[in-house]
Amino acid sequence: MASKKVIVPETIHPAGPEILKQAAEVISLPEQPGKPLREFTDEAHAIIVRLGEIDREMLEQAKNLMIIAKHGVGYDNIDIEAATQKKVVVINTPLDNAESVAEHDLGLMLAINKKIVESDRGIRIGKPKPRKDLVGVELKDKTLGLIGVGHIGATLAGQCRAAFNMSVIAYDPYVSKEKAAQMGVTKIEKLDDMLPGADYVVICVPLTKETANLIGTRELNLMKPDAFLINSSRGGIVDEKALYDSLVEGTIAGAAMDVFLEEPPATDHPLFSLDNFIGTPHIAGGTTEAMRRMATTCAEEILRVFRGERPKFPINPEVLD
Secondary structure (H helix, E strand, O other), rough: OOEEEEEOOOOOHHHHHHHHHOOOOOEEEEOOOOHHHHHOOHOOOOOOOOOEEEOOHHHHHHOOOOOOEEOOOOOOHHHHHHHHHHOEEOOOOOOOHHHHHHHHOOOOOOOOOOOOHHHHHHHHHHOOOOHHHHHHOOOOOOOOEOOOOOHHHHHEEEEEHHOOOOOOEEEEOOHHHHHHHHHOOEEEOOHHHHHHHEEEEEEOOOOOOOOOEEEEEEEEHOOOOEEEEEEEOOOOOOOOOHHHHHHHHHOOOEHHHHHHHHOOOOOOOHHHHOEEEEEEEOOOOOHHHHHHHHHHHHHHHHHHHHOOEEEEEEEEHHHOO
């Protein structure tokens, strides 16, 4: 097993490479500035990827590749179809950053709801808005509307119920009413029926063909005028122009996003001109604890595959079958 090579093109918590070094050669590209992943693809047996792209061309070049470990949950930066055709298993870390992302979502809910960032912007430049214009609302007893009830959505639901006695409704065609009820969530069968009932709509789904532009002008118009939209899942799920228009027109009260269609977003992005919008640079899952867990899971999954064992979190299990 010592002859296996694992390529780590982006910075990850050192706990992962330390586990891998016991049984494989680890090539860390952040320690070799200017060295692109493509130069090493043909000799890689495993790749750990965060935000970088693994496309079909790279996979065609990968003669020895056995596994791609996605450091995170969303895997839209990996060509899964091409990986499957090459018999390369792809795994992700679906459990490891749920707490961190849910806490970030809750932080965005509080920040946009209480106008914290808007207030900070004003006092920093010596032009605070009148206090009457900075009146927020409480989260207590409000209704959280989840789009997706996976690990992150379920974690956020629990936090909001416990801390603020919030009711939780959700749209998720892949979760049964019974399973939702076990999580303290009321399942709503149609997105159009869920949106009008939520004070906070939080997106917790991956970017797929089904979820691309899931939230546009029509859906925003279904929300309450005093509701807030939160997205820390993936850019492209929310139509950013439609969101800008809705925020300007007052269709909804505010929005906060950790993800954008283009990352990093341009400094002159129209949304950044609005007081009722908060943006963060794709950091929701980036806590010390989550980074350690994700790096460790990636390493453990890679070693399982090297040993001929079945990984716990395959995205394309048909490769294993």
